Every structure is written in structure tokens, then in C-alpha cells.
Amino acid sequence: MSAVDLLAAVDDVGRDRRRGGWSRHLGDDAETTLREWFTTEAARRGLAVETDTNTNLWAWWGDPEAGDAVVTGSHLDSVPGGGAYDGPLGVASGLAALDLLRARGHRPTRPIAVAVFAEEEGGRFGVPCLGSRLLTGALDPDRARALRDADGVTLAEVYARRGHDPARLGHDPARLGRLARFVELHIEQGRALAPQDLAIGVGSTIVAHGRWRLSFTGRADHAGTTELADRRDPMLPAAETVLAARRAMARDPQARATVGRVHARPGGTNIVPSAVEVWLDARGPAPQALVEDVVAAARAAAGAEGCRVEVTTDSVSPAVRLDAGLADTLTRVAAATVPEVVRLATGAGHDAGVLAAHLPTGMLHVRNPTGTSHAPDEHAEDDDVATGVRVLADVLADLTR
Numbered sequence: 001m002s003a004v005d006l007l008a009a010v011d012d013v014g015r016d017r018r019r020g021g022w023s024r025h026l027g028d029d030a031e032t033t034l035r036e037w038f039t040t041e042a043a044r045r046g047l048a049v050e051t052d053t054n055t056n057l058w059a060w061w062g063d064p065e066a067g068d069a070v071v072t073g074s075h076l077d078s079v080p081g082g083g084a085y086d087g088p089l090g091v092a093s094g095l096a097a098l099d100l101l102r103a104r105g106h107r108p109t110r111p112i113a114v115a116v117f118a119e120e121e122g123g124r125f126g127v128p129c130l131g132s133r134l135l136t137g138a139l140d141p142d143r144a145r146a147l148r149d150a151d152g153v154t155l156a157e158v159y160a161r162r163g164h165d166p167a168r169l170g171h172d173p174a175r176l177g178r179l180a181r182f183v184e185l186h187i188e189q190g191r192a193l194a195p196q197d198l199a200i201g202v203g204s205t206i207v208a209h210g211r212w213r214l215s216f217t218g219r220a221d222h223a224g225t226t227e228l229a230d231r232r233d234p235m236l237p238a239a240e241t242v243l244a245a246r247r248a249m250a251r252d253p254q255a256r257a258t259v260g261r262v263h264a265r266p267g268g269t270n271i272v273p274s275a276v277e278v279w280l281d282a283r284g285p286a287p288q289a290l291v292e293d294v295v296a297a298a299r300a301a302a303g304a305e306g307c308r309v310e311v312t313t314d315s316v317s318p319a320v321r322l323d324a325g326l327a328d329t330l331t332r333v334a335a336a337t338v339p340e341v342v343r344l345a346t347g348a349g350h351d352a353g354v355l356a357a358h359l360p361t362g363m364l365h366v367r368n369p370t371g372t373s374h375a376p377d378e379h380a381e382d383d384d385v386a387t388g389v390r391v392l393a394d395v396l397a398d399l400t401r
């Protein structure tokens with residue numbers, strides 16, 4: 001089955017009528033349905049499916065215990081109101097690539113797996129690449145278990161409800177040790193390939209990025225009767241945080257600083273808020289330094305308003321250089337299918353970035369003609385998807401010959 005057909009089969013899953021696009025988060029109905037879909041599709045192919053201790057899914061062609069495995073795959077969760085391709089394209093392409101290899105009569109000399117990593121976007125619990133971070137030991141399982149979603153439900157509760165013992169979460173060096181290569185195919189998140197008329201590109205680097213939370217506390221009061229001098233309004237330093245983030249970004253063309261989420265409590269139009277929480281996403285050559293500047297501005301504004309501020313680091317991901325040898329392999333193999341192969345640096349985070357610290361890891365990007373991602377407009381043409389699958393299959397064949 002083609003990757004396009006595979007994706008079409010789940011196009012309705014997690015459609016978000018309110019926000020537009022798709023919302024698929026750890027433990028919700030949509031994500032559960034997608035995991036079942038993956039399990040069914042893998043089983044239909046005679047692949048052995050297993051759920052690891054961190055609820056990542058693995059569909060094996062060959063013996064999972066044999067070691068030296070070549071892995072492809074991506075994630076099935078999305079951001080709130082995201083696109084249909086960020087994540088699922090890599091999973092569907094992995095399955096379709098295996099179909100192609102089998103149709104060609106390829107006999108792998110080592111196991112191949114298609115993996116689905118849990119909660120890559122951190123859309124529900126705030127920490128991105130949850131499954132791969134837990135697997136690699138980059139995230140303390142105690143911290144993971146205590147993470148809370150917007151409704152205060154803990155990650156441990158979500159897993160317990162799903163029938164997965166949260167005590168099992170955590171570093172899995174034995175599994176990691178059986179993996180030799182990881183290649184993640186992903187929708188392009190940017191605007192590099194279309195102007196060059198190229199269907200695919202090979203990943204080179206992933207920019208450093210992180211997520212911070214600034215919690216401002218003031219004093220709730222009546223919107224109509226509270227005079228200026230009596231206000232302790234946490235919305236003021238929150239607004240200053242947004243402006244400081246933009247100023248910091250404007251100082252460096254490579255820097256990115258985004259406030260995509262704000263929560264005011266108690267959240268009434270006629271109430272001076274008691275507390276405001278601001279989520280800050282920062283990326284670029286020095287995201288931590290950027291955040292220090294933003295936090296300094298936020299503290300000054302909070303002080304001027306008589307508010308308190310607490311800063312939490314939700315995640316930090318260093319810059320990643322993907323494996324040069326594997327990028328060369330991807331480039332050489334892709335050159336048999338496409339006229340020109342370019343290397344792409346990406347400003348988006350990926351499980352590939354987490355795994356790259358442990359095993360040679362590469363990425364293939366498929367042209368996104370809209371250039372938009374993390375939004376419903378994200379798109380890939382069917383022909384480009386087919387090209388991506390063909391090149392992925394060729395790469396898997398090359399690595400398992």
C-alpha cells in the first residue's frame with residue numbers, strides 16, 4: 001500500500017473541528033486510534049509489533065533481539081490543530097518502504113524496524129520527544145511521571161488508565177544497544193525545497209531549542225473598581241515577555257522566540273487576573289542566552305507591577321549535527337532517483353535529534369509546497385511522497401545489504 005493511501009485511511013482521525021487541522025495527543029482517542037492503526041497495518045504485513053517500556057511502538061522485520069538494527073519511523077501525535085504530515089508521514093513512509101523492499105525481493109541481512117515514538121510534540125505534557133528522551137535516559141522518569149496536562153492530569157495517571165504501568169518508564173539501554181542506524185523521514189518544515197524544484201532533501205543539522213515557562217502571580221480584583229495604583233496585574237509582565245521575545249529575535253536573524261501559549265487565571269473578562277502563565281519557545285545559536293534576556297525584562301516588568309515571577313525550564317535540546325557518514329549514504333542513494341540532493345538544516349525538533357547522541361542518525365525531508373508546518377496548511381504532493389518512500393526504501397536496502 002502506498003504511503004498516500006495509508007495516510008488517507010487515518011485522515012479523519014483527530015480532526016479538530018474547533019481549531020482546524022488535527023489534534024492528536026498522548027493518551028487521547030485520536031492517538032490511541034492511530035496506534036491501533038499502526039499495529040494493525042504492521043501485523044497485516046507480518047511484522048512483529050512490540051510496545052517498549054516507554055510506549056514507543058516497534059514493528060520488526062527480522063529478529064528484534066538480533067541487534068545491529070536499522071530503524072526508520074517518526075511519531076503519530078501532533079501539535080494542537082497541526083498538519084496531517086508532521087510525524088505520520090514518516091511512519092506511513094516506513095511501512096510503505098518495507099512493502100517496496102519486499103515486492104523487490106530484498107532480503108535484509110539485519111533487522112529493520114519501523115518505530116513510532118510517543119508524544120514527540122509534547123502537545124499534552126509540554127516536554128517534546130518524550131518517548132525518545134525516556135528511552136535514551138535524557139528524561140528522568142520521575143519527572144516524566146509527575147508531568148501534568150492542562151487539566152492537571154499526570155502522565156502517570158494517563159499511562160495507568162491506558163494499562164501501561166508508569167513504573168516501567170525510563171532508560172532502556174539494552175534496547176538502545178540493539179539499534180545501529182536511525183533514519184527519520186519528515187515533511188519539510190520550511191521553504192527550501194520548492195523554490196529549487198526538489199522533491200526531497202537530506203538533513204544536516206537540527207538547531208538548538210528549548211521551552212520555558214514564566215509564571216506571573218499578582219492579585220485578582222474587580223476590573224471596574226480597581227484603580228491603577230492598586231493593581232497587581234500579572235498580564236503586564238506577561239505582555240512584556242512577549243515583546244522582549246520579539247526584540248531578542250530581531251537582534252539575531254538566526255534566533256527564534258515564540259510565545260504560542262498564554263493562560264490567564266481565573267480567566268474572566270471583568271477580573272484583573274491573579275496569575276498568568278506564558279510558554280516561551282526559543283531556538284537558534286544561543287537560546288539560553290536569549291531566554292536570559294527575556295527573563296530579565298520579565299522580572300523588571302513584574303517588579304514594577306508588584307508581581308512575582310517563577311521561571312521553569314521544560315526542556316532544552318542542544319544543537320545536533322546529524323551523522324555525516326549516514327548523510328553521505330542518503331545523498332548517494334537519493335542521487336539515483338533525484339537530479340540533485342541538497343542538505344537541509346532544520347529549525348524543528350525531532351526524535352532523530354535525541355537519538356543522534358546515541359547512534360548514527362539521518363533525516364530525509366519531503367518537499368512541503370506551502371512551506372507551512374504545525375498548521376493545517378502543511379502539505380506534501382503524492383508524487384513527492386512516493387519519491388520519499390522510494391529513496392527511503394533504497395536507503396534501508398543499502399544499509400541492510
Ligand code: GLV
Nearest residue numbers: 121347348349350
Ligand atoms: C516539534 O516539531 C518542534 O520542533 O517543536
Ligand code: MN
Nearest residue numbers: 086121348374
Ligand atoms: Mn512538529
Ligand code: MN
Nearest residue numbers: 086087120186
Ligand atoms: Mn515531527
Ligand code: MN
Nearest residue numbers: 120348349350
Ligand atoms: Mn518535531
